[in-house]
Amino acid sequence: MQSTRLSDDRQKSGLETWTRIKTYCCEDLQHGWSFNLGSVRAFYISNFIAADLTVEKSHDPKPKPDPSTLVFGKQFSDHMLTIHWSEKGGWEAPQIKPFQNLSLHPATSALHYSVQLFEGMKAFRGADNHIRLFRPMLNMERMYRSADRCCLPAFDKQELLECIKKLIEVDQEWVPYSSNASLYIRPTYIGMEPSLGVSRSGQALLFVIVGPVGPYFATGTFNPVSLLADPRYVRACRGGVGAYKMGGNYGPTIAIQTEALRQGCQQVLWLYGEDEEITEVGTMNLFIYWTTEKGERELVTPPLDGIILPGVTRQSLLDLAREWGEFKVTERTVVMKEFLEALKAGRVREVFGAGTACVVCPVGSLLYKGQTYQIPTMQNGPELATRFFKELTDIQVSVFTCCP
Template identity: 40%
Template sequence: MTTIQIEQTTQPKQKPAVEQLGFGKHFTDHMCIVDYTEGQGWHDARIIPYQPLTLDPSAMVFHYGQTVFEGMKAYKTAAGDITLFRPERNFARLNASNARLCIPAMDEALALQALKELVKLDESWIPTAENTSLYIRPFIIATEPYLGVSPSKNYQFIIIMSPVGSYYAEGINPVKILVEKQYVRAVAGGTGEAKTGGNYASSLKAQELASQQGYAQTLWLDGRENEYIEEVGSMNIFFKINGTVITPALNGSILPGITRDSMIQVLQHKGIPVEERRISITEIIEAHQNGTLEESFGTGTAAVISPIGELKFGDHQYVINNGQIGEVSQLLYDTLTGIQYGKIDDPFGWRVIV
């Protein structure tokens, strides 16, 4: 166990009302910072009052985008326990992203220790209303003041937290999705399988255009053939076709979602056929036309599940399951949130009590 210095705030903030939560708009009283110096490693772990960062204008993160992040949640159970959901997988994925961005590996045990101490300190910020949670954002930034194109010699690992409601205003209700044909999110060999800021910045234009047409998000096709489905917005995607649930196989340009992996395991546990494979937009349209496309949904930490009620591809709209949430989507949502909030048994050992 590493000693983590703790400085408690002397000016606690006023907590927002539940109806004002939204997503990622309010932040707790404290944050965690760990420094990295080349030759010294990660050092000076500390929890301090939430505050602005002071960085040199030449800090490399501003110029070359050397940054990675994660997203997870803390929950308060009816019994009063604080729980996390598979946090060790988040920190393992953080290090996978680090490797791709030439950022030194973070001590995963230290990251989890710091997270638990931060969550306990700000326990009163965990909302308890239905469908609310404490969103947790760990991230790493390159801080060396240098304008040469090379890996930084200095970094900061930081955790901030935010009490949140539903990510989408629609909640668990189905959303409308526009199939993107001009822009691509990522290509194999790029940074698509890493959770880095540039992936999200490059997605904004297509998302903006989709929003202008009344669609909640974009469905991304592959960057080479513009035919094979990859992700939906910033989520992994699933389709239920003729009784089998299908999700695009990880191919180097798709983020290996922890919620995605959890859904696959739940499906297998429930005896529902599930496949990871390449799936084309042509196959989806044909399944819709022959009546075998039964459900579709996106998965991710923020929304858990976001059912898809309509796809627009070219000039055609394809309504899925009459625009209603499907049985499998509801089952997966209820199972995963039930485990997260401690409402049902956890046969997978995913729930971590702080």
């Protein structure tokens, strides 16, 4: 495949503020950029390597959907990546094979005890027609931490990333030719022990599926969402697994999401504790842009204290805001009382969620204890949310990158 390079005319393109972020934000599949962040503690000696990867091509390719008709998480590509592990044999060679159902023993530990974790990342077709991943090593590191917490065997993050890149190369025509769509990548890691005992799994399967996606929310990327905040329900607690991307964190939220829809809201604002700490919005990290009591502009988001997920988009927005240096950027706890006082005083400018699926999602209203509060996100532009969205998506589709 044709190689590419970054344009030397970075200052003219307005990329000078991205000096630190751009050096590790994208992984160019054609260029072959790589990362080596060093070794970490492993549970098991054996490991798989991308050099052993085998590819079995599908003989029955599916038609590619129209990017304008895509629904999140409904379409999948022609191939998948699978890597098996067992306590006796260690890691087997990675395989790319036609997309197919998995065969699971009825007593599989992932089915009974949620010995399972996953990741979510995207590949983008750039303005130069090259395909890139957005900050993929952050996903690999988070997946590694989740595996540690779930007592699943360790793996080499770089080798897994190389296998994922090969899968995308095989299914490259599934990466939409559109700046409004992308290829969603779902690495998943499950315990495969065929036993009803609650213990560390002696068998495991790491697999990756991919599929084209459009906007995450049916209302569209930049239509504001309404939130239900009900202090009776929590998403996670300190000392638990809220900071890890495990399926067990998501299934129990469906009932509350359904209740939010019943009350006319689209998402849930998750609160925690007697003080009603604001934590996350739906499956996204939360940001509040307001004016402090001292008249200072501030962007605030809850801290990584074990309750919230350390999101890649969250980190990217913080990196961007700190690069700009135009307002105060704070990671701290915000409780409902403080937020409502600021809202009533007219100091709240914008509230928005941030995540891989949606990038940035403005919040327009909040239903809390029977009262609806209007949030002036859209009335204020939303200036900051729009700026974040444009900066990130421009990097993701590499509008600043050109071919020789």
